[in-house]
Amino acid sequence: MAIRLEGKKAIVAEVNEAASGALSVVLADYRGVDSGNMTALRAKAREQNVYLRVVRNTLAKRAVQGTEFECVNDVLVGPTLFAFSMEDPGAAARLLKDFAKEDKDFEIKALAVGGELLGADQIDRLAKLPTRDEALSQLAGTIQAPITKLARTFNEVPTKVTRAVAAVRDQKKEAA
Numbered sequence: 001m002a003i004r005l006e007g008k009k010a011i012v013a014e015v016n017e018a019a020s021g022a023l024s025v026v027l028a029d030y031r032g033v034d035s036g037n038m039t040a041l042r043a044k045a046r047e048q049n050v051y052l053r054v055v056r057n058t059l060a061k062r063a064v065q066g067t068e069f070e071c072v073n074d075v076l077v078g079p080t081l082f083a084f085s086m087e088d089p090g091a092a093a094r095l096l097k098d099f100a101k102e103d104k105d106f107e108i109k110a111l112a113v114g115g116e117l118l119g120a121d122q123i124d125r126l127a128k129l130p131t132r133d134e135a136l137s138q139l140a141g142t143i144q145a146p147i148t149k150l151a152r153t154f155n156e157v158p159t160k161v162t163r164a165v166a167a168v169r170d171q172k173k174e175a176a
Contacts, residue, residue: 032105
């Protein structure tokens, strides 16, 4: 069924809005994936704040025009699923990488982040990025490490003095 001009404009505007606010995008070929698996993928995407959309290539090219994802135009061949990460740059990459492991028909085409187009073989580069919470905990651990070491050092001084006094006491007892 053909989409009318108003519908096409709405799709382009919706995808452009998502692309403008997204941190990264992963493109995939979904041919051969059954509807039940796609529904499950969409549910997981909603939980992780990943915007999933299947769009005609001509509309997709118009939608990403003027955004940092304009670089994906070269890989828009055949049916394409767009997965935009809205909060966590690695969320869409992790989601689609895990889904591709489960469903052999699902194939990742490419990904883009910061205006740079990356091949499908570099999905791990984006998928292994820590989430916001993981990054904050790593930062807190890094900041806390010198303070912890200083506290241990201060705690060791009285222990060493106590050991030295005990050693002197033992020497005097043996001498006497």
